[in-house]
Amino acid sequence: MKFPLQFIYDWYRGAIRHPQYRWWVILGTLVYFISPLDISPDIFPIAGQLDDFVLVTLLMTEIFQMIIERFQNNPEITVEESPEGETIEVKAVSIDES
Secondary structure (H helix, E strand, O other), X not given: OOOOHHHHHHHHXXXXXXXXXXXXXXXXXXXXHHOOOOOOOOOOOOHHHHHHHHHHHHHHHHHHHHHHHHHHOOXXXXXXXXXXXXXXXXXXXXXXXX
């Protein structure tokens, strides 16, 4: 059975974008990064740092993507007229800042 990397990527992306699990995934990623227990230990010259590099790169990519999406989807305040052209009356109260 093949274990596709796309499955791992999709799972990680879904977990980090879920508000309930986001901080746990970020914390787990950072703990894995500084932990001496890895899939491939850091004492091996290239392979040891490769899994840490891939995981931190994935974390940073997803965090930056969420930040960009949040700024792009930030609704600007717009004023729209009602379709019937009716007037809405609002009582305003002034607030003194003393």
